[in-house]
Amino acid sequence: MPVSAASPPDPHVPHPVGQPSEYSSGNETLAAERVHMQRARDDLRAMRERTLALNAQGGDAVSTEYxxxxxxxxxxxxxxxPALPLFFGRIDRLRHDTGESDTGATTGDTEAATETFHIGRRHVMDQAGDPVVIDWRADVSRAFYQASRRDPQDVVTRRRFGFADGELTSYEDEHPLDPDEPxxxxxxxTAEIERPRVGxxxxxVATIQPEQDDVVRLTLDHSVCVQGAPxxxxxxxxxxxxxYLLHTYRNRLARQGVLVIGPNRAFLHYIAQVLPTLGEVDVRQMTMPELTATVPVRREDxxxxxxxxxxxxxxxxxxxxIWSHVAEPAESLLVPRGSRTWRVPAYEVSEAxxxxxxxxxxxxxxxxxxxxRLAHRVLLRIEASGEITDDRVQNAVARSxxxxxxxDGLWPAxxxxxVVMRLLGDAEFLANAADGVLDxxxxxLIRWDRPARGPKSAPWSHADAVLVDEAQSVIERASGVGHVVLDEAQDLSPMELRAVGRRAAGGSMTVLGDIAQGTTPWATPAWPEALGHLGQQNVHLEVLRKGYRVPAAxxxxxxxxxxxxxxxxxPPQPVRSNPGVLDIVxxxxxxxxKSVAAAVRDVTARVGSAGVIAADATLADVARWLTDDGIAFGQMEDDEALTLVPASLAKGLEYDHVVVVEPARIVAAELHGLRRLYVVLTRAVSTLTVVHTDPLPAPLS
Structure with a gap:
């Protein structure tokens, strides 16, 4: 791409952030940017050292520990x-300043110059407090992602950096304000988007596209649902x-927190380093079973x-x-106090x-x-008798x-x-609660075979745990978090969605998923239905159509x-320059x-990560075939170059090279087998090899 030319600056002196910029070309420019990178690293280290040197002494022991x-x-x-560059881009924007004379008087002329901002993963400042790197989430950074010929946003030059092992290796300049530049x-x-995935x-942050940036920067008060194909x-x-929200609304979210909910532990392990890389370490990440872990789950329904x-x-x-435990009063409330007994009739109790x-x-x-309420009615009678009372008297009566x-007799704890144990184990109790709701x-169908002796020994399933979570919310409402990110939302049942929605009570949500990838028997058929169960109204629905990872083939x-x-x-619209490779064996x-082992040997000889995906019941056979052939592999959380993946846990993961074994068996293993196969096939980022003996499912034939 074209590189603008100007009188070359001293390559050992980096351009100050926010100051007018000059460009040189070739190695001098790259050398100057490398010097600025080293300066940023030195300043970041100094920022950390200053933090560690602070005296953590509060007013008391608790404050000190906090x-x-x-x-x-x-x-x-x-x-x-050190493996990541502190900045990945730079913009030079027009700066419109009102000219002033040496004495400070305004000259009336407007000087147009440029100011430079290096855009990176976090804010870095020097000893004087001046910015050296601008956080990608700052308002000024948005122009790096959004500037275009149609809307240049005063960007004279946008510079992108190539990098390897944390070192700048190249750069490209674009000039959105120049109408003559093609x-x-x-x-x-393109190279960064298509770079092989390992680990x-x-x-x-270096490749966020304008339509993605629009979603990222929605305000905290807005919930968004993102429908996106693989x-x-x-x-x-x-x-x-x-x-972005943690950076922009730091004070609000520091009190309420942010919660990320993923489909399984393997998925959370896969995404675990994204937020810490961006400097955010105070985000809870959990699965749905962990969210509703109210009872020990011992079986599957x-x-x-x-x-x-x-x-x-x-x-x-x-x-x-729950509410069936509240009884109607059969007799009046009698409260002895002093030499008198005060009476609240049953009809007044019933009204309360x-x-x-x-x-x-x-x-x-x-x-x-x-x-x-009952103590207050007693208080009114005491006052009517001529005695002087106050709130302390009412509280004393309430605690009497x-x-x-x-x-306790009318409204027991x-x-x-x-409650749920009785509901699932007592046919009569269930019949009363479900009258007119369940036949x-x-x-x-939902009753246990036999009543349980106690909560610890009850035959709880995950679905039962979700019911306990629902019951707890009816008994006592818990406070929610400031923001919830829910991934693979299409796979949650209505009751699970309700459990998630309660965690966002009073807060907003980012709901992520793909209707086509719904693989559970209770998968949601449409987003409005799922959002209703989440308790989210007026949610912005964003459909991501461009496919940046899965190749066209x-x-x-x-x-x-x-x-x-x-x-x-x-289907997504592939934008990768590499069409990918599809091989059906x-x-x-x-x-x-032997064919599976040969296919695996072929893909492991290539650059990037590799995954072998098979039906859960077939996985042991695949492991044996690979072991017999001397091929080393890892399990889901091993971060090995070659991973053996059960089809049921493939969702959300991606590998440069994927070998799929016996698609027909993946389809036959579950109710929504074709959807599961769709998920499995789209885990491939560069090459997909399908090895099969059984005929392919009809839509693929």
Missing amino acids: LKASLNRRAKSLEDD DVTSQIL PMRDI GTGKTAVGLHRAA ASDAAVLKGDARMAEVVRRA IEVLRTRGEGYATGRALLSQ RPVKAYV LDAER DTEQQ VVEFAARLLPSIAPGVE EISASELG
Whole structure:
């Protein structure tokens, strides 16, 4: 790409950030930028050393420990990774200053100059507090991602840097303000997008595209749902949005926190380093079972039972089961105080209970308020008798033994685990709670075979744990977090979505997924339905259409499945220059093991990561074939160059080279087998090899 020329500066003196810039060409320019990179590293190290040198001494022991933890997190966020450059781009923008004379008087002339900003993963400043690198999330950095011929945003020059092992190796300059410069695809940008993937997921700050940047920079008050086909970068967009919000709304989110929910531990391991790389270390990441880990899960439900337990109707059944414990008063409340006994008639107690039940408060809150409501009625009678009272008298009456015993009889304290245990183990209790909601057959389907003796020994499943979480929310509402990032949302049941939505109570969400990749029996058919269960209204739906990771050959092959699995979903539009490689190998059953080993040897000889994906039941055979052939491989969390992956856990992962074994067996293994196969095929970033004996599924034939 063209490089602008000017009188060459001293290559050993970096251009100051925010100062008018001059460009040289060739090695002098690159040398000057390398000097600036080293300066940034020195300044970042000094920032960390200053943080570590601070005296963590608070007003008391608790404050001191809190301050130490805060400083340690700050120091961790300032750690430098020598394998990554501190900046990956630079913009020179027009600066419009009002000219002033030497005496400070305005001359009336407007001077147009340029100011330079190096854009990087985090903010770096020098000893004087002046910026050396601008955080990619800062407002001024947006022009680096958004400037174009149509909207140059005053960017005279946008410079992209090539890098390897943390060292700058090349650069390209673009001139959005120059109408005569032709549009040229950035070779550095293309190379970075198509760079082989080894190990965990990387950040994409150097390659964020304008449509992705629009989603990332939505304000905290806005929830967004991102529908994205494989390779469109939806997961990366969600993580970078979390990083952007933590930077922009630091004070609000420091109190409330950010939560990332992923489909499984392997996926979270894969994405774990993205946020720390961006300097954000205070983000919780968990799976759905971890989120609802209220009881010890010991078994899996049959598919039809799990679907029913995950049905939104179960929320009403649980609610009825909780509130059925509130009884109607049969007698008046009698409160002895001093020489007199005060009476609150049963009809007044009934009125108080009805008001509290219809307020929409939690069960436990209503129970606590009932004591105060009854004590207040006693207080009114005491005052009517001529005695002087105050709030202390009311609180004393509310805590008195007669009031507490009376409330316990009408509105008992409840334990969520025991309520759900009774609901699933007591046919009569379930019938009363599910009357008009579930029919007799459905009630029989979700009931346990025998009543449990206690919560610790009960035959809990994951779906049961979600019901316990629902029951706990009815009893006592917990506070939510400031923002939730939910990935692979299409796979969650309505009850699971409700559990996630409660964590975002009062906050916003970033919902990520692909309807075509819904593989669970309860997968959501459409986003409006899922968003309704999440309790999110007026959500912005963003559809990412450009595929940056999956090559055209793989997209075209996998897209043959879309008419069967998701008729309304369009395949991604591949933008990679490399069309990828697709190889279909059909062999006899006796040659399957040797052919799989040969295919694996072929892909492991290439640059990049490799994954062998097979149906879960076939995985042991594949492992044996590879071992017999002397091929070393790793499991899901080993970060090896070659990984053996069960089809059920492939979602969200990606490998440069993928070998898929027996697609027909992947399809036959589960209800939505074609959708699972679509997921598996689209894990390939460069090459896809399909080895099979059984005939390919009809849409692929």
